[in-house]
Amino acid sequence: MAERAQYEELARQLSAIGAVKRELSRILPHDCPAGSAAVLTLLGRHGDMRMGKLAELLAVDMSVTSRHVAHVADRGWIERLPDPADRRSRILRLTDAGHARLDELSRSSSQLFADRLSDWTDHEVGLLSHLMGRLRESFGDCRATQRPPCPVEAEAVHATEPTTTRTPA
Amino acid sequence: MAERAQYEELARQLSAIGAVKRELSRILPHDCPAGSAAVLTLLGRHGDMRMGKLAELLAVDMSVTSRHVAHVADRGWIERLPDPADRRSRILRLTDAGHARLDELSRSSSQLFADRLSDWTDHEVGLLSHLMGRLRESFGDCRATQRPPCPVEAEAVHATEPTTTRTPA
DNA sequence: TATTGTTATACTCTATAACTATA
DNA sequence: TATAGTTATAGAGTATAACAATA
Structure with a gap:
């Protein structure tokens, strides 16, 4: 369970992701x-x-x-x-x-x-895909992610990206 | 740098995320x-x-x-x-x-x-928002994420979600 | 002449509902 | 009667281009 501000931020990102799709x-x-x-x-x-x-x-x-x-x-x-x-x-x-x-x-x-x-690591790309798949799944889109191996959120993250990782934006 | 299969998967997730927006x-x-x-x-x-x-x-x-x-x-x-x-x-x-x-x-x-x-942790929600913001940023959408504090990808992940985290889908 | 914003037009994606043909 | 798929129609979102007012 997250707090309202976080949900609002996620809603904002969803709303704006269309720019990438376009x-x-x-x-x-x-x-x-x-x-x-x-x-x-x-x-x-x-x-x-x-x-x-x-x-x-x-x-x-x-x-x-x-x-x-x-x-x-x-x-x-x-x-x-x-x-x-x-x-x-x-x-x-x-x-x-x-x-x-x-x-x-x-x-x-x-x-x-x-x-x-180009500045994203393999793992970061996989992590984003994975989380987006899980989001779809949580929203009832069952076919979200069946095949994808799942990039193992936890350990792999800091294992492969100890430096690149904390780029705030 | 990630491999083609990963990019394809990300493209797929972007294409399907519309269901959540709807x-x-x-x-x-x-x-x-x-x-x-x-x-x-x-x-x-x-x-x-x-x-x-x-x-x-x-x-x-x-x-x-x-x-x-x-x-x-x-x-x-x-x-x-x-x-x-x-x-x-x-x-x-x-x-x-x-x-x-x-x-x-x-x-x-x-x-x-x-x-x-309900089964997402604070951190996971923040991480997804953060990565989506970074994706927009990488695609030239400069206003992507200026304010958001950035949920610290690496450490926080396995610090807060050692158990919930590996849900494959 | 360049910029801020508006409007007209066209295109894509989507859902609902009506319909055809099977099951 | 219910299901697989098609088609007609309508609504939301977007971009390009032409235009107005102001810099």
């Missing part, structure tokens, strides 16, 4: 907005899946998912295969073009992070 | 969307300021700021005073009604955080 989206190709990139990323990471599953992973309504999926399907980056087990649903799968596109996206965004986060 | 915005009054709440919060925290300064703090374009400000001004939550030093600009100030509104917002959002983050 910065990231600025490097995306014009025919691949953030929603499309997210679809490709999740299919690349988790493999073939149905719409409902993808909607869960995206943490948005299925209707929204449907639109994003239509967008990437129109561009040939994924295919929607029939599901033999349930003819109402469709199996989503990255095409070769989709894999290629995803690889480009991944490279360019990683490059941007590498530029901007 | 959850927070769901408890806002119908006449006070997130943009308005942000204006009130920043004026409450930093005191009177001009449009340009507010736009910086919000980390959005001045045109966007102008719209949010018009919204809250229309509802009597802030007043736009003439700036004696420069007649082009206006000084923004919370009214009594604005302070009251802000207090309600702060209480309800803190309540939500207290509910959802």
Whole structure:
């Protein structure tokens, strides 16, 4: 349990983090907005899946998912295969073009992070990801972080970053 | 410097954090969307300021700021005073009604955080805020975190959370 | 001529609700 | 009757560009 001032500060950070997201989206190709990139990323990471599953992973309504999926399907980056087990649903799968596109996206965004986060350590990056995942989890977004190995908050922190760590801002 | 997989994970978390923001915005009054709440919060925290300064703090374009400000001004939550030093600009100030509104917002959002983050420690909340602020800072959002005392990443972590800390997810 | 702020326009992302087709 | 997915519609947030008033 934390105090009110801390919650207010967290709310403020959440409100302002959009600036970072917009910065990231600025490097995306014009025919691949953030929603499309997210679809490709999740299919690349988790493999073939149905719409409902993808909607869960995206943490948005299925209707929204449907639109994003239509967008990437129109561009040939994924295919929607029939599901033999349930003819109402469709199996989503990255095409070769989709894999290629995803690889480009991944490279360019990683490059941007590498530029901007050059003074961050491995561990700090992992810690932030981990805490953000936990935040989503705490807010009911169950699919938040299942795979990520979890960067071990406590020990690792001061073990790897004894010097860089206390940068206040 | 971190590796590509870590950057991808961070990108994923940034992409999905919107679900938490939407959850927070769901408890806002119908006449006070997130943009308005942000204006009130920043004026409450930093005191009177001009449009340009507010736009910086919000980390959005001045045109966007102008719209949010018009919204809250229309509802009597802030007043736009003439700036004696420069007649082009206006000084923004919370009214009594604005302070009251802000207090309600702060209480309800803190309540939500207290509910959802009941198993988070003070330090973890502070650490997440701190890292998010640093992320914004690294992405060129200079106004990211000036005031926040900085929860001292390293030592404090394992000092206060030796047990709760390793929750993987 | 440069700057502060406003307004018009357009785009993205989102949710709700109505609808189709299966189960 | 319930579920998987699509589509129509509406609302919030954002940016760019054109514009007004003042420096």
